[in-house]
Amino acid sequence: MVQISRRIERIEETLAVEREKMRKPLTEHLQNSRALARDHATAVSAIVLAGQPQIEEPLGQAWARALQHYDVDVSSDPGSLKGQVEAAQRLISKIVGYDRKTSRLTEIFKTAPGWLLRFTAMQFDAAILDFRLPHKSESIKWGTAGYEESQQWPLLPSGTMADGDPVPDKQARLWPIPLNVTEQAKPPPDDGNEIEADSSADAYLDLLEDSKLALDLAENPQMENDLSRYRRLRLLRLFERFSNSAE
Numbered sequence: 387m388v389q390i391s392r393r394i395e396r397i398e399e400t401l402a403v404e405r406e407k408m409r410k411p412l413t414e415h416l417q418n419s420r421a422l423a424r425d426h427a428t429a430v431s432a433i434v435l436a437g438q439p440q441i442e443e444p445l446g447q448a449w450a451r452a453l454q455h456y457d458v459d460v461s462s463d464p465g466s467l468k469g470q471v472e473a474a475q476r477l478i479s480k481i482v483g484y485d486r487k488t489s490r491l492t493e494i495f496k497t498a499p500g501w502l503l504r505f506t507a508m509q510f511d512a513a514i515l516d517f518r519l520p521h522k523s524e525s526i527k528w529g530t531a532g533y534e535e536s537q538q539w540p541l542l543p544s545g546t547m548a549d550g551d552p553v554p555d556k557q558a559r560l561w562p563i564p565l566n567v568t569e570q571a572k573p574p575p576d577d578g579n580e581i582e583a584d585s586s587a588d589a590y591l592d593l594l595e596d597s598k599l600a601l602d603l604a605e606n607p608q609m610e611n612d613l614s615r616y617r618r619l620r621l622l623r624l625f626e627r628f629s630n631s632a633e
Contacts (some may be wrong), residue, residue: 423514425474426540430506431481446544467541482606488517500524507539529551596624
């Protein structure tokens with residue numbers, strides 16, 4: 387028990403040191419992620435409310451209809467990230483409201499088709515901004531190009547989910563984990579690794595959850611008093627990962 391207590395103390399001491407070292411760069415990084423998530427969620431909201439998205443139609447057409455409906459013109463290509471951000475900043479007061487409450491996003495996405503939520507990777511926005519998405523377990527067929535477009539968050543996809551060569555169902559279950567495009571046309575071996583794939587996707591979302599907690603902690607340091615030792619250890623690993631990637 388003494389050894390365990392000392393180990394926990396060392397973890398907490400290391401966490402305190404790493405937190406102070408990484409506070410500014412991590413806060414800046416996560417604040418930028420929150421801004422990107424807000425703009426992306428606003429753009430997808432506009433598509434849900436006014437774009438009349440259809441799974442067999444390029445999503446860029448639904449985005450264009452939404453911009454036309456809200457009478458929004460942008461100086462850049464609306465299909466570029468710069469143009470998308472510019473449009474979203476003009477749309478946010480019309481769609482989310484000036485108070486920017488995330489409860490409004492929960493309400494909007496209740497009616498969104500499941501394929502659209504997955505294609506636009508809305509789970510990232512929900513994790514960062516802390517709003518709920520509906521659980522819609524519909525069977526969706528991916529194409530290699532469509533799958534790759536879904537990885538470009540926070541940029542909206544412009545094509546369809548089925549663009550490109552068909553992605554085998556077992557590989558499609560790896561989403562949102564990036565796939566090796568050159569291997570996607572080949573059926574994966576039936577080696578019982580589906581649970582491992584699902585766990586990888588969960589880990590991807592856990593990283594977003596930890597990042598959000600780190601940002602909340604940076605803005606409100608007294609929250610640390612209520613953190614479990616498990617959450618402290620998770621944050622330590624996040625700081626170390628971020629530190630290593632910045633080197």
